[in-house]
Amino acid sequence: MIAGFSALHDGSGRATGSELAGAASATRTAVRTRLDDLLTFPVLVGSGLITLNNFGGRSVSSGACAHRGIDIFPTDDVPRVLVSCIDGVLDGQRILEGSQGNAWVLRDGDGVSYRYHHVGEFEPGLEVGSVVRRGDVLGTMGSTGNAGNAHLHFEVRPDGTGANAIDPIPLLPFPIVGVVLGAPTGCS
Template sequence: MLVGAELRRIAALIVMCAVATVAAVADDSSTTSAAGFSCSSGGPAYEVRSGDSWYGIAGRADVNPSALLKANDAAVTDVLVVGDRLCLPSGADVTGICTSYTVRAGDSWGSISTRVGSSPGAVAAANGAGLDRTIHPGDVICLPSGASATAASGGSAPSGEAGGSYTVVRGDSWSAIAWRADVSMRSLLNVNGANARDVLLPGDVLSLPAGAKQPAAAPRVVLQAAPTQGPCGYRDTWGDARSQGRRHAGVDIFSGAGNYVYAVADGKLSGRSWDGAGGNSGNAWMLTADDGNKYFYAHLSDFAPQLRVGSRVRAGQILGWVGDTGNASASHLHFEIRPGGGSPVNPYPILRAQGGCNNGRPYTQPGGWVPDRTR
């Protein structure tokens, strides 16, 4: 009898342990659900949209494509499907990929979610974080789909002293206006109570910060061909800080290594630089179009062998191939536009109006031949 009682006591303990284990698993499951999708990279999460590519996402997040692939243990050949959740590398610029919010003093996942009409778990999950991750004033986070960006902004009033006004014209952007006014984009946004995702429409009247120059009218440039073969990605980084105190005077088009680089207009190759120690541009061409506009192409892996300085080219003709020569951490084309051969202007709205890259059949070359899609 003593043995039987002992057996019954042991059996009861086993049942109790089993129940406790099930309860613990259930509790752990609910915690995971609340925390949502989590990124070990330390960066925010991103949900793949229609038309996305690895290079496109990396370009908009201003990160190295290889860093994006590493953060997701992926290869560039892996197919992206709409709705996939990706982790962005630490330090990614989320303003180019989502509706963003800058954390303020006293904010928490809960207070932000209340302000934007979402849930704490959804806001945290949009950033690949758990609810236990600490956020700090000045952090820029992504808001989940459907969240109210207007509520997030809190109806912020303009700040800073105004110094004149400017009327928006077609092709303008916040960064382009700031560059031509010789002010920081942040001061321009502040004096208008705006954020970088606010859309500018022709006819809008903006306030300029005190001390700003009156922006000259944006010159009109129309590209006759795309500068690269797609697929590719690019974003507006005009005027962004670069090493050695430089400011970015072009647009970085992230495309696969070896993709064709094309003449964007009929004209003559007026300059060439070769990759060498200490050079920023690497292998580069300067194209002077027949209308006087100049176009600068940098970081090419190689030049088309039949071309020389002085060679005449036509729109769509292959000038070389996308590479990473010079001061480049990933394969891309640095592309500049200089209307009338003068100072560079923001190429982003001009490139966007043209369609970005040639995602169809490669352009027909002189002599009538059509190249394969890649080198």
């Protein structure tokens, strides 16, 4: 039984009201998790990358205010390598399905998923269930799906496979040498 719980209910599961009689208190100190732990940038950084700050902006496939990730583009024709942003497990792989094209879904130990869309080539030897470490090569940036130009569409979804994506920009270690971060273009 939870300490102090029996004093707050009458045995039927209903609250007795006595829980509102005094000042609130915490029995355990809150623990901050992952707020100071930035992600590894999902593209091997050299030079010539532009990160669009377009979370919540226009989506080619879903319309206004519906873009659930950010896009990272090269400024030249040099092939770009995609790397794991966290220690985790490859939880899903898509091959040329719909607008997102080839994709990896990476999941961390807390159930957060990180999605890499428009993958050009998958790293040989990796498959769903493979354990990866930060910085491990996942494949190359491509233009699969509805991508007109090679780029990475990168998403962070705290609830795993659900629809609730969050803006990855605050989770990335900006400023990054060789990477230009664009101005925000999302809907307000």
